[in-house]
């Protein structure tokens with residue numbers, strides 16, 4: 001079996017909020033690069049990558065250029081292909097930025113091909129620790145909503161059966177610490193004490209602010225506080241982690257595998273969050289999961305639950321899957337949620353099929 005052809009396209013995916021229907025602004029789109037990687041025996045592996053923003057055209061070209069280097073290769077020899085792509089760019093275009101975002105698309109498509117060729121779902125190929133895994137609603141309880149909107153959205157998520165959900169602090173404008181505390185308190189009041197509540201800061205606080213506000217919200221009982229300060233301030237994060245009882249999550253902004261060594265050795269975080277397209281795809285994500293396991297740390301996913309459910313379920317230290325619905329509209333079917341858990345698909349590879357009508361409608 002050899003890789004024979006590929007197709008790359010830019011899609012504009014609507015940025016709505018299908019979980020609680022509480023968008024901050026209607027009519028926005030997220031640009032995404034779609035890849036189909038085909039083999040000479042008729043298997044097609046699929047993937048998407050993003051974070052290109054206004055450079056999405058460049059990301060598309062990067063995926064095309066790297067895809068061209070895979071033609072003629074055995075798709076089951078993924079590490080050989082990754083090494084060829086790295087050396088093909090002089091080992092100098094990564095690990096940060098467009099090279100890794102493009103590499104990730106190819107790696108994900110290769111794992112989809114491997115699963116289809118071996119007729120096994122990805123989560124089993126990767127370890128198959130569990131066949132269902134907890135998930136949390138994400139993207140609805142955003143900082144731009146009013147308290148009232150956030151409370152209503154939170155109640156909708158509870159009614160939909162979510163047992164875990166994420167909100168945000170670092171409110172817009174010039175909030176006082178009391179304003180920040182009020183927001184998570186009203187969300188907690190709306191959902192009751194038994195729902196797990198995470199809170200994302202998206203790197204917007206200084207370490208001492210994180211310690212101050214983080215201390216004030218300890219009694220709200222957050223499941224984790226996420227990206228409390230600049231993602232590569234490993235020492236600043238470690239000060240916050242040491243100061244608070246609430247677990248600190250982080251890692252989604254890091255590229256490749258090596259920064260996770262620094263982050264984990266510095267005791268910067270309690271929960272390791274890994275973004276698959278910044279990590280370098282399935283192959284590198286799983287290496288980071290193993291690194292976390294060796295340090296007795298849980299691992300959690302960032303966005304794309306339809307793909308990451310496989311990886312979190314595969315690992316013994318997988319904690320929960322972020323149910324961020326950004327890309328769900330691209331597929332005919334995505335994993336179902338039952339009693340707050342995502343159920344792993346039994347179909348081979350990623351178990352996903354592009355919804356061709358949606359793909360046609362989203363083409364840029």
Ligand SMILES: [Mg+2]
Pocket residue numbers: 200202226227252
């Ligand atoms: Mg985050």
